[in-house]
Amino acid sequence: MSINPDSGTPIYLQIADWIEDGILTGHFEEDEKVYSQYQLAEQYRINPATAAKGLSVLAEQGILYKKRGLGMFVSPNARKIIFSRRRNGVLQEKIRDAVTEARLLGLSKEELVAMLRDEMEEEK
Amino acid sequence: MDLNFHQVVKHFGKTKALSGLTLNLAGNKIIGILGRNGAGKSTALQLAAGLLKPSAGNVSVLGEKPFNSLRISANTLLVHEGMTFPPALRLGTILDELERTYPSFDRKLARNLLDHFGIPSDAFHIQLSRGMKNTFNMVAGIASRTPLSMFDEPLNGMDAGVRSDLIQVLLKEYISHPRMILLSGHQLEGVEDLFEEIVILHEGRLLHHENADEFKERFVRISGPCSVVRRAASTEKVLDLHDTLPGMSEAIIMMKPGTALIMSEGNGLKSMSVSLGDAYVALTRKKGGIDRVYTDAADGK
Numbered sequence: 001m002s003i004n005p006d007s008g009t010p011i012y013l014q015i016a017d018w019i020e021d022g023i024l025t026g027h028f029e030e031d032e033k034v035y036s037q038y039q040l041a042e043q044y045r046i047n048p049a050t051a052a053k054g055l056s057v058l059a060e061q062g063i064l065y066k067k068r069g070l071g072m073f074v075s076p077n078a079r080k081i082i083f084s085r086r087r088n089g090v091l092q093e094k095i096r097d098a099v100t101e102a103r104l105l106g107l108s109k110e111e112l113v114a115m116l117r118d119e120m121e122e123e124k
Numbered sequence: 125m126d127l128n129f130h131q132v133v134k135h136f137g138k139t140k141a142l143s144g145l146t147l148n149l150a151g152n153k154i155i156g157i158l159g160r161n162g163a164g165k166s167t168a169l170q171l172a173a174g175l176l177k178p179s180a181g182n183v184s185v186l187g188e189k190p191f192n193s194l195r196i197s198a199n200t201l202l203v204h205e206g207m208t209f210p211p212a213l214r215l216g217t218i219l220d221e222l223e224r225t226y227p228s229f230d231r232k233l234a235r236n237l238l239d240h241f242g243i244p245s246d247a248f249h250i251q252l253s254r255g256m257k258n259t260f261n262m263v264a265g266i267a268s269r270t271p272l273s274m275f276d277e278p279l280n281g282m283d284a285g286v287r288s289d290l291i292q293v294l295l296k297e298y299i300s301h302p303r304m305i306l307l308s309g310h311q312l313e314g315v316e317d318l319f320e321e322i323v324i325l326h327e328g329r330l331l332h333h334e335n336a337d338e339f340k341e342r343f344v345r346i347s348g349p350c351s352v353v354r355r356a357a358s359t360e361k362v363l364d365l366h367d368t369l370p371g372m373s374e375a376i377i378m379m380k381p382g383t384a385l386i387m388s389e390g391n392g393l394k395s396m397s398v399s400l401g402d403a404y405v406a407l408t409r410k411k412g413g414i415d416r417v418y419t420d421a422a423d424g425k
Binding site for chain 1: 153154291292295296298299314317318319320336337340341391392397
């Protein structure tokens with residue numbers, strides 16, 4: 001991954017997302033140490049304070065925990081926290097995008113709902 | 125490290141380069157000094173390095189006036205394009221002299237970096253191309269490891285590879301040997317994410333000083349139907365608002381600290397981030413921008 005300067009997402013949240021991806025894919029295991037703010041800073045060429053902010057966002061949500069003097073580690077229930085938050089957040093956002101697009105195209109509410117229903121039935 | 129400017133004025137003849145700059149910087153941070161040409165960036169850095177004496181007001185580094193201070197000279201270094209070295213000395217000898225001047229200078233690092241960038245240590249400074257000169261100056265500045273290290277437009281004229289390597293070196297050095305690093309310039313690509321704080325100078329004064337992450341988050345480019353853009357922008361500070369397609373507008377808005385833009389869903393409004401460069405240009409732009417020059421000319425002004 002590299003930092004995407006054009007995305008509306010602040011860099012420290014991009015860092016947090018990237019670590020979350022690593023946890024979901026099993027790259028970082030439970031109770032395993034994740035990268036330090038300095039490793040992240042060098043890897044993404046960002047200020048160490050920005051990288052630290054990304055780590056602390058995850059710590060606040062209980063995804064990482066701090067061991068004094070040793071660094072940040074993956075919490076035992078990290079995957080569960082990420083999974084539930086992402087399902088609610090990301091899906092919601094995609095639905096919002098679909099609604100925006102539908103309005104731009106002048107689709108009615110019924111037409112959009114019909115398209116959604118068709119899509120779900122097709123997947124069955 | 126502490127660097128303070130209090131009501132600093134600097135004249136050069138009739139030209140006023142700084143007209144009452146007050147700025148307080150503290151801590152080992154990488155700080156971006158931004159501003160348009162003539163904003164006073166270089167003058168401010170030269171004052172901090174003790175190369176100039178303020179016409180009025182006070183500059184202090186580590187609690188001391190830098191002008192004519194040996195202690196401050198040994199603890200600060202300003203790298204800029206106009207640096208001159210004795211023409212009779214080869215680059216290697218210049219580095220030897222820098223090692224004698226700066227107690228923290230790392231001679232081995234300087235040699236290894238010059239080797240890496242293919243700059244022969246038996247060359248003379250005057251023989252180097254513009255990009256190589258700037259590379260040498262920056263290597264000297266990085267290796268000096270002074271508690272206050274200042275780089276005025278350091279990356280000008282360098283090819284992309286060297287530029288990218290030097291940015292990496294700067295970051296590694298900052299992590300291994302924390303110090304206050306001031307970087308000024310226009311060509312910010314690749315550097316802007318290194319800043320912990322940004323300072324914007326405008327017309328010889330401080331226009332803005334803020335944490336870099338927070339600053340960047342406050343700027344948003346929004347686009348969509350005119351009425352929607354205008355409504356979204358009505359509660360915020362608008363820096364640039366113009367029509368794009370018929371019926372569509374785009375705006376750069378600057379939000380108050382700690383607020384987020386509420387995007388009412390489904391009305392066609394899109395938001396994008398704004399680069400640091402675009403943000404400070406928008407902040408310091410003259411009203412009407414370049415278009416004004418042409419409309420004024422057409423109106424016979």
